[in-house]
Amino acid sequence: xxxxxxxxxxxxxxxxxxxxxxxxxxRAIAQGRISATAVDIRAFTADxxxxxxxRPFGGGCGMVMKPEPLAAAxxxxxxxxxxxxxxxxxxxxxxxxxxxxxxxxxxxGLILICGxxxxxxxxxxxxxxxxxxxxxDYVLTGGELAALVVMDAVTxxxxxxxxxxESAAKDSFEGHLLEHAxxxxxxxxxxxxxxxxxxxxxxxxxxxxxxxxxLTRTVLxxxxxxxxxxxxxxxxxxxxxxxxxxxRIIEAQHQRGVGPLSGGQ
Ligand code: 9D3
Numbered sequence: 001x002x003x004x005x006x007x008x009x010x011x012x013x014x015x016x017x018x019x020x021x022x023x024x025x026x027r028a029i030a031q032g033r034i035s036a037t038a039v040d041i042r043a044f045t046a047d048x049x050x051x052x053x054x055r056p057f058g059g060g061c062g063m064v065m066k067p068e069p070l071a072a073a074x075x076x077x078x079x080x081x082x083x084x085x086x087x088x089x090x091x092x093x094x095x096x097x098x099x100x101x102x103x104x105x106x107x108x109g110l111i112l113i114c115g116x117x118x119x120x121x122x123x124x125x126x127x128x129x130x131x132x133x134x135x136x137d138y139v140l141t142g143g144e145l146a147a148l149v150v151m152d153a154v155t156x157x158x159x160x161x162x163x164x165x166e167s168a169a170k171d172s173f174e175g176h177l178l179e180h181a182x183x184x185x186x187x188x189x190x191x192x193x194x195x196x197x198x199x200x201x202x203x204x205x206x207x208x209x210x211x212x213x214x215l216t217r218t219v220l221x222x223x224x225x226x227x228x229x230x231x232x233x234x235x236x237x238x239x240x241x242x243x244x245x246x247x248r249i250i251e252a253q254h255q256r257g258v259g260p261l262s263g264g265q
Contacts, residue, residue, distance in 0.1 A: 002159045005084060005109035006036045007077045008147050009070065011052050011116055013038035015144045025152065028161045036151070044072035053117050062118035070113065070124055077111050084109030086130045087150065089143030090119065093132030096150060100133070104150070105157035112150060114143030176229040178217045180210035212238050 008016050016038040020029060028034045042050045046068070053063035074086065085107045094100065104110060113120070113129070125132060135146040156162055183194040197209045215238055218225055231239070 001033070003032065004034045004105070004107070004154065004158050005081050006034060006112065006151050006155075007039055007081060007084070007109070008037070008112045008114060008144070008151075009039045009041055009073050009077065010114040010144055010147070011041050012114075012142075012144055013040045016148065019148050019152075024161065025155055028155055028158070031160070033158055033161050034155055039073050039077055041069050041073045044069040044076065056118070065115055065117055065120040065124075067121040067124050070120060071128060074111065074113065074124075074128055081109040081111060083107075084111045086111045086113070086128060088113045088115070088120065088125055088129045088132045089134070089146040089150070090115055090125070090132050091134050091139070093134040095137075096133045096135050096146075096153070098153070101150070101153040102157055104154045110150070110154065112143075112147035114147050116142040176225050177214050178222055178225070180214040180217075208238075211235070212242070215239060216242060 010016070016036070020026060020036050025034070025036070029036060041052055045051055052066055052069055054066050056062065056064050078084070078086075085104065087104075087110055089112060113124075133146070133150060135149050140146060181195075183198060187194050187199070195209070197205050200206070211234075215231075215235055219239065
């Protein structure tokens with residue numbers, strides 16, 4: 001059985017526990033498909049005040065995470081998880097995406113180091129880190145949420161964590177097309193009906209409709225996803241048919257005398 005051991009190194013271990021106690025992560029832990037531990041960096045301090053930060057050499061505002069407690073916590077965790085990949089969550093890292101999640105899902109373990117303050121001492125990242133990850137271009141107050149994001153995205157890719165049909169079938173195009181629209185009961189909600197085709201029982205028509213809505217949403221909202229990966233011939237045909245439908249609508253407007261030089265109306 002595939003199994004993944006996660007360890008999060010943090011000065012706020014309680015943040016993790018609440019998330020781990022719910023939903024798919026909780027089930028994955030209960031089934032023994034993953035393990036998850038929060039390692040309190042403060043437990044590896046030697047001074048009376050359990051100091052984890054200090055002032056930056058060279059001056060400036062903000063504090064820096066001290067290297068000694070972090071290195072001690074990391075070495076202790078590595079003794080327990082010798083084959084784990086060590087990841088530092090930092091705004092300077094490579095942006096985490098689905099292909100990175102898929103790569104990390106093949107590891108035997110992940111040690112996720114969560115920075116606080118202005119960041120961790122550079123000598124930690126220089127020598128003890130395999131990979132630096134950011135979760136996107138916005139400013140957080142620390143690495144804990146980013147570590148949870150990585151854990152969440154990686155966990156659902158571990159074989160057996162999701163139910164059978166959920167996982168394998170969709171993974172092939174996960175990440176390069178938006179999902180189709182979803183509807184459930186009631187059939188009419190606040191005056192808005194569910195699209196007819198979904199009630200037809202015609203599974204081929206439903207599949208075609210879903211693919212078409214997925215494609216058109218992607219074209220309109222996230223064209224960058226389409227540019228990143230080629231479409232199959234059928235999808236291109238669907239888009240061409242859509243383009244022709246739009247063309248006919250424009251053409252019909254021309255017939256009524258509306259065009260770029262007509263001044264509208
Ligand atoms: C004065 C410069 N600082 C504020 C702009 C730099 C800075 C230091 C530490 C900004 C954020 C943080 C805390 N963030 C993370 O630890 C972090 C993060 C993020 O902020 N955004 C996206 N991904 C990540 S991963 C870790």
